Amino acid sequence: MNHFLDIHATDADALRAMIDQARAMKSARDGRGRAAPDDTQPLAGKMVALIFEKPSTRTRVSFDVGVRQMGGQTMVLSGAELQLGHGETIADTARVLSRFVDLIMIRTYEESVLQELAEYASVPVINGLTNRTHPCQIMADLLTYEEHRGPIAGRKVVWSGDGNNVCASFLHAAGQFGFDFTFTGPPTLDPEAEFIRFARDRGSKVEITRDPMEAVAGADLVVTDTWVSMHDSQSTKERRHNQLRAYQVNERLMAAAKPDALFMHCLPAHREDEVTNAVMDGPQSVIWDEAENRLHAQKAIMRWCLGV
Ligand code: CP
Ligand code: NVA
Numbered sequence: 001m002n003h004f005l006d007i008h009a010t011d012a013d014a015l016r017a018m019i020d021q022a023r024a025m026k027s028a029r030d031g032r033g034r035a036a037p038d039d040t041q042p043l044a045g046k047m048v049a050l051i052f053e054k055p056s057t058r059t060r061v062s063f064d065v066g067v068r069q070m071g072g073q074t075m076v077l078s079g080a081e082l083q084l085g086h087g088e089t090i091a092d093t094a095r096v097l098s099r100f101v102d103l104i105m106i107r108t109y110e111e112s113v114l115q116e117l118a119e120y121a122s123v124p125v126i127n128g129l130t131n132r133t134h135p136c137q138i139m140a141d142l143l144t145y146e147e148h149r150g151p152i153a154g155r156k157v158v159w160s161g162d163g164n165n166v167c168a169s170f171l172h173a174a175g176q177f178g179f180d181f182t183f184t185g186p187p188t189l190d191p192e193a194e195f196i197r198f199a200r201d202r203g204s205k206v207e208i209t210r211d212p213m214e215a216v217a218g219a220d221l222v223v224t225d226t227w228v229s230m231h232d233s234q235s236t237k238e239r240r241h242n243q244l245r246a247y248q249v250n251e252r253l254m255a256a257a258k259p260d261a262l263f264m265h266c267l268p269a270h271r272e273d274e275v276t277n278a279v280m281d282g283p284q285s286v287i288w289d290e291a292e293n294r295l296h297a298q299k300a301i302m303r304w305c306l307g308v
Contacts, residue, residue, distance in 0.1 A: 001124055003124050004125075004135065004136075004304070005118055006169070006172060007135045012177070014304060015176055017300075018300040019142055019146065019297070021304075022300035023146070025039050025300065039069075039070065041070065043070035044070075046071075047074075048101060048302070049105070054108070054231075057268070059105075059136065063128070063298055064076060066299040069295075070299060070302070072102075075101065090113055090117050091119070093117070094121040094125075095121070103123055103124050105125075106125065106126070108130055109130065109131055109231055111131065111132045113130075124305035129165065130165065132165055133168050133172070134165045134169050134266065136294065136301060137166055137169065139298075141173075141264055141290055141293075142297075143297050144286050145221055145262065145264075147289065147293075148262060152179050153177060154178065157182070157220065158182045158183075158219040158222050159181065159191075160212050160215065160216070160222065161227060162185060162189045162240070164191075164225055164229050165229065166223075166225045167183065167191050168192065168195045170223065171198060174199040174202075175199040178204065180204055180205040180207075181204060181206050182206070183206075184247060186210070187210070189240075212247050216257040217256060219261050220258055220260075220261055221262050222249055222253070222264075223263075224247070227240045227274050241273065249279050251276065251282070263275075263285045264290050267291055
């Protein structure tokens with residue numbers, strides 16, 4: 001069963017093939033953005049459940065549009081609507097949904113919910129973000145980097161800020177795609193050791209530094225994300241802001257990276273907190289391509305899951 005649960009849990013050749021297919025599908029579109037004929041019907045007759053236990057703009061719309069562009073149909077469900085939120089077990093939910101739909105995408109809190117759903121479902125399950133990882137986002141980010149600058153292998157990616165779920169999937173990708181990764185942020189917000197170990201074990205150079213200016217020296221890509229994630233308690237907001245202020249991505253920081261370095265943010269962004277308007281809207285920013293590429297990357301992920 002081709003579940004897409006995490007980048008470290010997916011074969012590296014399969015990941016590479018997904019990025020290449022996403023790029024091919026994107027560039028095969030006609031001048032009006034319509035998919036090439038071969039790409040319009042792979043999901044014909046397929047029903048995809050999109051389950052959201054947290055808010056979403058990009059994931060919700062890009063999956064829905066992606067399925068429809070490939071000839072399939074979607075059902076968007078909030079956690080509160082399902083019996084899942086009212087005491088039915090995840091295993092039983094997985095068994096029942098598998099009798100109705102061909103593919104399940106879920107955005108949830110605990111990683112254990114995703115894992116249990118995948119264990120008991122007889123259809124593929126895709127991770128649309130958990131508290132710990134966000135693999136679909138990083139597939140879109142890799143596609144975006146390669147479109148602009150060529151192969152990501154051997155490049156230096158710098159993450160400035162909170163070592164969160166998106167950062168974790170970047171570390172998985174460093175190991176699978178062979179790039180180096182530097183984290184800069186306060187020690188209390190370091191990425192989990194398990195993620196760092198995965199990348200290092202596969203030969204990536206992973207560095208942790210408290211000095212953001214030192215971190216970005218030689219960077220090909222600078223990335224940040226919100227300082228307070230959806231699963232974080234809002235009561236941490238003030239403390240987080242104090243801890244992370246020095247790690248804001250601004251023009252001064254970007255000027256210390258390579259001159260052709262790109263800037264990425266998975267969005268939604270908090271302008272003038274983790275990143276300034278000047279960087280968000282500046283010449284090194286590829287955030288809108290990054291958002292669009294969720295669509296193309298996930299279409300390839302869904303085709304891989306369904307073998308179509
Ligand atoms: N980047 C991302 O996953 O955005 P949404 O929360 O809007 O889906
Ligand atoms: N780290 C953020 C990513 C949102 C797409 C969160 O989990 O809220």
